Amino acid sequence: MSKKRILTNISILLVLIANIGCDQISKNIVREKVDYYENISLISNYFTLTKVENDGAFLSLGSSLPETIKFILLSGIPLITLAFGVGYMFLRKNISLMSMIALSFAIGGGFGNIYDRIVHGSVTDFLHIDLGFIQTGIFNMADVSLVVGMALFFVQSFFNQRHSISQESKY
Incomplete structure (x- = not known):
């Protein structure tokens, strides 16, 4: 394996660990310091902290499923996919x-x-944004990581498509 590949792998591993670490540290702080449904204003009422536990997926989808099916769908299959x-x-x-x-x-x-x-x-979810015309559900730093990752894919895809189109128009 080349030195460049090793450095790239180490860098990527650090980004991965930083995302997991930031998420887990923030959740641990919230679990210890914030009461359930307590509403803490961080930036007026635009950005607040409210601790809730979500036993489902996005916006509590699947929370009413039987425990075995919920574990398979919300933990087992995603864990295999992430691996x-x-x-x-x-x-x-x-x-x-x-x-x-x-x-x-x-x-x-x-x-x-x-x-x-x-x-x-x-x-554990705890972040909420309310800009009046735009409002989020309650989310956490893992959700932020997921959204940033998907946004990076879309940006890359957009620029790759534009580059591809500009290359084709040269011929």
Whole structure:
């Protein structure tokens, strides 16, 4: 393995660990310091902290499923998918750096939430944005990592498509 590949792998591993670490540290602080449904204003009422436990997926989808099915659908299958993603990142040779970073964010966020489901039985959510015309559900730093990862993929895809179109128009 080349030195460049080793450095890239170490960098990607650090991004992955940083995403998981940021998520888990923030959740641990919230679990210890914030009461359930307590509303703490961080920036007026635009950005607030409210601790809730989500035993489902996005916006509590699947929370009413039987426990075995919920575990398989919300922990087992995603864990296998994330493990495949990690393997893909480290074994694939022709993946761009931007794709590696995007995958690291998305996979780190996924692992953060899966860890919560397996260890705590639910995912701790605590961030809420209310800009009046735009309002989010309550989310956590793992969700932020997932969104950043997907946004990086879209940005890369957009620029790759524009570059491809401009290359085709030259001929």
